[in-house]
Amino acid sequence: MEKLKLHNSDLTCWNCPAIDLAGKVDFRACGQSTKELAKISEDSDTYIMAECHRRPELGLFDPMGITFEECPEWQRTAYGYMLKDMRVMILGIDGYLGWTLALWLGKLGCNVSGVDNFSRRDWLKERGAHTVVPISRMTERLSAAKEVLDIDINFRQLDLMNDRERLKEFMDEIKPDAIVHYGECPSAPYSMIDAEHAIGVQKNNVLGTLGVLFSMRDIVPETSLIKLGTMGEYGTPLTGRPLFEGMFPADAVLTWDNREWSLGGELTPRDPVSFYHVSKVQDTYNIVEACKYWWLRSYDVMQGVIFGVYTEQVSADPRLRTRLDIDEWFGTVINRFVAQAVIGLPLTLYGAGEQIRGFIALEDAMQCMTRLIASPPEPGQYAVVNQMSGYYSLRELAETVAKIGKSEFNLPVKIQRLENPRVESERHPFEPIYENLPKRYGFKPQVSLEEEIYRMLKLLTQPKIKTRIEEKRHHIVPKTWWSGEKRQVETIEILPSGSQVETEEEKDEAYGR
Amino acid sequence: MRLTDANFDEEVFNSKMPVLVDFWASWCIPSQMMKPVIDNLSKEYEGKVKIGKINVDQNPRTRERYNINGCPTVIIVKDGREVVRRVGAQSDSQLRSLIDQYGE
Numbered sequence: 001m002e003k004l005k006l007h008n009s010d011l012t013c014w015n016c017p018a019i020d021l022a023g024k025v026d027f028r029a030c031g032q033s034t035k036e037l038a039k040i041s042e043d044s045d046t047y048i049m050a051e052c053h054r055r056p057e058l059g060l061f062d063p064m065g066i067t068f069e070e071c072p073e074w075q076r077t078a079y080g081y082m083l084k085d086m087r088v089m090i091l092g093i094d095g096y097l098g099w100t101l102a103l104w105l106g107k108l109g110c111n112v113s114g115v116d117n118f119s120r121r122d123w124l125k126e127r128g129a130h131t132v133v134p135i136s137r138m139t140e141r142l143s144a145a146k147e148v149l150d151i152d153i154n155f156r157q158l159d160l161m162n163d164r165e166r167l168k169e170f171m172d173e174i175k176p177d178a179i180v181h182y183g184e185c186p187s188a189p190y191s192m193i194d195a196e197h198a199i200g201v202q203k204n205n206v207l208g209t210l211g212v213l214f215s216m217r218d219i220v221p222e223t224s225l226i227k228l229g230t231m232g233e234y235g236t237p238l239t240g241r242p243l244f245e246g247m248f249p250a251d252a253v254l255t256w257d258n259r260e261w262s263l264g265g266e267l268t269p270r271d272p273v274s275f276y277h278v279s280k281v282q283d284t285y286n287i288v289e290a291c292k293y294w295w296l297r298s299y300d301v302m303q304g305v306i307f308g309v310y311t312e313q314v315s316a317d318p319r320l321r322t323r324l325d326i327d328e329w330f331g332t333v334i335n336r337f338v339a340q341a342v343i344g345l346p347l348t349l350y351g352a353g354e355q356i357r358g359f360i361a362l363e364d365a366m367q368c369m370t371r372l373i374a375s376p377p378e379p380g381q382y383a384v385v386n387q388m389s390g391y392y393s394l395r396e397l398a399e400t401v402a403k404i405g406k407s408e409f410n411l412p413v414k415i416q417r418l419e420n421p422r423v424e425s426e427r428h429p430f431e432p433i434y435e436n437l438p439k440r441y442g443f444k445p446q447v448s449l450e451e452e453i454y455r456m457l458k459l460l461t462q463p464k465i466k467t468r469i470e471e472k473r474h475h476i477v478p479k480t481w482w483s484g485e486k487r488q489v490e491t492i493e494i495l496p497s498g499s500q501v502e503t504e505e506e507k508d509e510a511y512g513r
Numbered sequence: 514m515r516l517t518d519a520n521f522d523e524e525v526f527n528s529k530m531p532v533l534v535d536f537w538a539s540w541c542i543p544s545q546m547m548k549p550v551i552d553n554l555s556k557e558y559e560g561k562v563k564i565g566k567i568n569v570d571q572n573p574r575t576r577e578r579y580n581i582n583g584c585p586t587v588i589i590v591k592d593g594r595e596v597v598r599r600v601g602a603q604s605d606s607q608l609r610s611l612i613d614q615y616g617e
Binding site for chain 1: 538539540541542543544545546547549550570571573601602603604605606607
């Protein structure tokens with residue numbers, strides 16, 4: 001019986017990081033003048049040949065001849081074929097996503113390594129905030145991963161910006177098949193505090209990543225780079241044009257003066273909404289260029305707003321928990337709402353509260369990343385995925401948290417509107433395209449919004465965690481104004497319960513759906 | 514269909530049907546984005562126009578022999594002769610009008 005096809009069954013050695021094409025393919029010769037080209041004559045054998053690091057007995061062979069499905073080194077998993085003992089290096093392994101992915105991949109049989117300089121812990125300390133779900137020190141995390149899940153993680157403490165030689169040594173030692181880059185500062189408000197913070201975030205993110213690209217060029221050019229971007233790179237343009245996945249599709253055209261051009265492959269305009277988001281846009285351009293100049297291969301992941309606390313691995317032991325921030329700088333919106341619900345602070349909408357964003361639960365984000373790791377891009381390929389499972393207005397989300405808080409946990413949840421400290425559209429059209437992950441990589445969301453909110457409320461209502469939220473209550477309502485003003489935002493109104501959700505028709509009209 | 518150095522002459526220059534060839538590369542973002550458009554056209558024109566794709570890195574001899582020096586490049590070959598060439602991303606409607614004008 002023929003096996004059911006997986007999303008990456010038909011990829012070939014052309015995509016595989018275990019293949020050595022070096023010197024055997026004349027990349028980028030097209031349109032470029034090089035001496036090499038003169039060598040190709042009518043008689044010479046030009047078929048490109050590859051060697052496999054894992055199966056040297058194959059000798060020189062046609063890299064398009066063997067598919068992942070046929071190769072014994074690629075094994076069937078729930079997330080597509082995966083390279084046996086696939087070596088994955090996580091930059092920013094101590095963070096909310098990095099630690100969760102490390103355990104997730106370790107459990108899948110990957111050979112996980114990672115680096116971190118613990119700057120996320122430092123930034124929180126600097127602001128006087130803390131993760132409300134307590135997390136262990138790295139040494140304890142590593143030994144608990146071994147003890148509870150039987151996972152060995154190879155960790156190195158280093159700074160992407162300042163320890164580039166050590167990063168290169170580590171890359172050379174590990175020879176990762178894939179590098180997941182979570183090693184950036186992920187906060188818009190933190191980047192808007194003052195000049196020092198804006199400069200710090202842009203330096204850390206843009207220059208840190210630029211160094212990673214050069215290191216990869218020198219040490220592991222065949223490794224795929226899976227880099228975290230954000231849907232916030234696109235912003236919410238008021239033209240209402242669709243938010244394509246990075247580039248315009250080929251059937252998008254520019255017409256002017258009775259002429260027509262395909263926009264296919266051109267990067268779509270970006271409309272970032274903070275200096276942090278600008279750093280992510282700059283990364284995008286740097287990665288595009290690195291792929292173009294050096295044939296690096298990369299997925300740039302435009303992640304929607306992440307939320308949640310659950311994966312099987314982080315829930316297996318208190319020492320394995322990943323962090324959860326709820327402060328004005330590092331707390332993403334649903335995480336913050338849930339914390340507010342738990343301590344009886346009215347959920348805080350900024351301005352009209354009609355801002356719409358794409359969202360994805362922690363566990364679904366892990367599934368997406370795994371599927372991308374399993375499908376390395378082609379040499380030189382730069383591709384973008386919009387990683388989200390749905391989109392909601394912030395008001396809808398607040399209502400959902402309030403509803404579950406009331407009905408399942410007996411919490412008297414209120415919602416309030418605050419002055420908006422950000423400069424952003426409070427009511428806008430929003431048409432994200434997020435087809436690549438489901439169509440090309442087989443992603444199916446597994447976690448509903450309600451289910452994850454329930455899990456979060458269950459964890460955060462534990463007395464110890466509730467106390468930790470109470471301790472930092474004063475850091476939830478924002479004080480960081482995009483304008484530079486220094487004062488706490490004020491409440492505009494407390495919304496009457498249950499009356500604020502618009503009808504579907506009103507929403508369609510308002511959002512230009 | 515997938516064209517290679519090995520089958521290019523036979524499938525393209527000895528073809529009875531007109532052939533549209535898309536020269537693409539994995540590092541070329543516009544040619545990546547053209548893939549679904551090309552695949553869609555090849556279904557639609559089945560039996561009338563043969564539509565093939567060839568990777569320029571994997572097939573250097575064809576790339577050199579036909580002097581492909583930009584990516585993506587689209588050519589149409591009719592009765593063993595190249596009748597038109599376009600360099601750069603082509604929209605769905607531009608490809609259709611090329612086929613209508615030169616391929617049928």
